[in-house]
Each structure stands twice: as structure tokens, then as C-alpha cells.
Amino acid sequence: MENYKYDVKSSKAEEFINDGEINDTLKYASENKTNRTLIKSIIEKARERKGLNHREAAVLLDCELEDLNQEMFELAREIKQKIYGNRIVMFAPLYLSNYCVNGCVYCPYHAKNKTICRKKLTQEQVRAETIALQDMGHKRLALEAGEDPVNNPLEYILECIDTIYSIKHKNGAIRRVNVNIAATTVENYKRLKDAGIGTYILFQETYNKENYLNLHPTGPKHDYAYHTEAMDRAMQGGIDDVGCGVLFGLNLYRYDFVGLLMHAEHLEAAFGVGPHTISVPRICPADDIDVEDFSNAVSDEIFQKIIAVIRIAVPYTGMIISTRESQKSREKALQLGISQISGASSTSVGGYVEKETDENNTAQFDRSDTRTLDEVLNWLLELGYIPSFCTACYRQGRTGDRFMPLAKSGAIQNCCQPNALLTLKEYLEDYASKDTKIKGDKVIAAEVKKIPNDKVRETTIDYLDKIVHGSRDFRF
DSSP states (O other), X not given: OOOOOOOTTOSSHHXXXXXXXXXXXXXXXXXXXXXXXXXXXXXXXXXXXXXXXXXXXXXXXHOXXXXXXXXXXXXXXXXXXXXXXXXXXXXXXXXXXXXOOOOOXXXXXXXXXXXXXXXXXXXXXXXXXXXXXXXXXXXXXXXXXXXXXXXXXXXXXXXHHHHHHHXXXXXXXXXXXXXXXXXXXXXXXXXXXXXXXXXXXXXOBXXXXXXXXXXXXXXXXXXXXXXXXXXXXXXXXXXOEEEEEBOBTSSOHHHHHHHHHHHHHHHHHHHSOOOSEEEOOBOXXXXXXXXXXXXXXXXHHHHHHHHHHHHHHSTTSXXXXXXXXXXXXXXXXXXXXXXXXXXXOOOSBTTTTSOOOSTTOOOSSOXXXXXXXXXXXXXHHHTTOEEEXXXXXXXXXXXXXXXXXXXXXXXXXXXXXXXXXXXXXXXXXXXOOHHHHHHHHHHHXXXXXXOOOHHXXXXXXXXXXXXXXXXXXXXX
């Protein structure tokens, strides 16, 4: 066995994401993919809901014993239900600008793309987009922008955040703004924190350094270490909640799966707080990008297993799936571990107000799920889920090391269940179609009875009545 240095607490990317450790883990998993005794013991350990290390998770991902695979899927469902219940948090992306100086070969925003229409929202356009999202019923946004220090400096992002938070249209309000922008400095993360962001999100794309450098041949993003160490700087800058992810299909999925879990372990070891969210996007077509150019595409079957094993390995994390995935794919993913989904998303700059055409195409990727927010909520209610627009933890200070113990123990449900019902009721009163309102009110009536604490249940019933009579924004 090759000697290598692996230090989970190190601040250096190539030490906490160590290529030797990943390759040795992949070898170990391959050698044990039919080791019934080992696999069974890992599943039993996972039942304690305290998580698994990257080697244990890799063994489960490689498992070729069908009965144990089914046991894994069932365990993923149980863990998700125990920690998150049947709540599904709703959000939408808001694209501010597609100007970008990077050369990422899988993204249509790459600097050499001459066919895409470049666009940057003015503050008046940000206001219009925000109102359009509020009028759908959204309360939580994820801001997206290309990396361009001239067109998209941090000052612009901060101005956009201020604009979004300032807008109250009818009964609408954006209560949490998450931010997905390029890696930056500790000082800039402090400024984002001061602006009141929720989660800072940054996808690694791939943890394989050689492949990463090939996929990012030019621009600031070419710096593998700076990009990979961004979450450390964000936490040093005071941001409590960070969101990780890879773009499955860029590289061999097993390698990136292990790297993703090692990153989660590093954040837990170094800061006492693992990732608040993990996203699992798959490569998909876009302007100037052909998915067939990438030979590592992940099948639906493997994708579902990745989701299930991440849920087992990192039980406390919120898991996100976007409209890249079809309705059918998202339905399966919800069962296996996903706890947050986007609804009625536009991946275009200004796409909520001005509909996309071939002439003004600014989309980052094609969407597979193009339903309205009301259609998505109706579907979730039909499936037995509670669509939630809750942002209470962020606004009550239950973030970072104050949130994680509640999530790990499942105690967070004492707040989340009533908060989900209250925000769903707001949606039903202000935005829902008649059919969605009927289904939603029926779900709320049934779920209120399940709140175990008498005082919380009575207060929830009182708040629900006040929402019917025009009051808004109650929370536990």
C-alpha cells in the first residue's frame, strides 16, 4: 500500500482531499463489494444515524448484493423520515449575471462562448425579478452569477442582496438569500455574512485535481487549491452554513463521491460543523455544451444509489436537487434522501420576467422539470409531502453549530414541522390554485394533530387562524 499523507483537519486542499486516500478507498471498496459481513456491519452502524466515514460509504456504493442494496434504500428512507419528516423545503435560483472570465468547458457561461447573450441585471431588474418570484410564493432564493471582477464585483452582489431583502410586494417577502458565487477572500465572506446571507454554496465540480485543471483551463477558477479551500475561508469569515456539491458526470462518480464525503468530514473536523447542504447535480445539455462530450454520465440507477448513500453517510445534511432532473427522477430522489427542491426555476438572467427565446438565450442549462410552482406543490401534496417555505432557523439564529446538534438528534422537527405548516398555509392563502388549496388544507389539518407538544400544537392552531385573517410571518 502506498504511503501518503492524509490529514482531515489540514487547511491544505491536497491534504484533506488526498488523492492517495481516495484511490486507496476505491480499491478497498472494490475488493469488498460482495463482502456480506462487512457490508451488513456498515448498514447496522448507519442505523444509529451518526453517519459513516468515506470508506464505509464507498463500500456501500460499490455493493453488488441486491438484498443489501434494498436494505440500504430502505434505511435511507427511514433516516430521512426520522430527521426531516415529510417536509420538502422550496427555493428558486435567481441568476444575476452570466458575464464570466473563466474557461469551464462544461458551462455555457465560459468566456470563449460567442453565441450566448450576455446579460447583467440592473437593480430595477433585480427588483422586478424578486417581485415575480414573490408573486409565485417563493420565500427563499439562491443567487447565481458568473465570475467577473469587472461586471460582477462583490459590491454588485451585495447591492443585489440589499435590493432583494428590501422588497415587500403584497404579502410577499424573500426571507432568506443563499449565495452561489465564485470562491473569494475571508474579508469578502465577512461582507456576505454582514449582508445577511443564509448559506454560502460552492460546487467543487470534481475533486480530481488533474481532471479539474483540464476542465478549468483558464480563469481564476483554474486554481484548484483556492477553490477547494473556499469553504474554510467562508467559515473563517463567520458564515455558519456552507453548501457543497459536485457535478456528477464530469469525472468518475466514485472518485467524486469519496471526495465529497471527505470534504464533509474535513469541515466537521476542522470547524465542528459539516455542510449545511449537499447538492447532487448531473451534467446536462446547455448552449454550446453537448452532454455527449462527457463520457462519465451517471445513470438513473447509480444516481439514486448515490443519493441514498449520501443520506446514510451524512444524515444531518440538507440534500438538494434542481430542475435539471425530470419529475420522475425527482420523485425517486425525494424518497431516498432529498429534502430541498427548486420549483418553477429559471436558469436565465432575467428569466422570471422576460421569457427565454433563441435570440436572448442566457440559460446556464436546460431544465427537465418546467412545471409552475403551484403544479410542483400540488404534486408534492399528492405524494404525501409538506411543501415548506420555512426560513425560521436562519432568522432565529439556529445556524452552524447551533443547528447541527438539533439536526443530528432529530429535535429540529419540534420547530420545523409547525413552521412548515405555517408557511404552507401562507402559500395556500396567498398564491395557491383552488385544487392545491383544498389538498394543502387537508394535509395541514391532518399534520397539526401529529404535533406532540400540546403548547406548540395549540399555538400552531392559533397562528394558522391568524394567517387566515391576514397576519403573516409566524415562526417557532
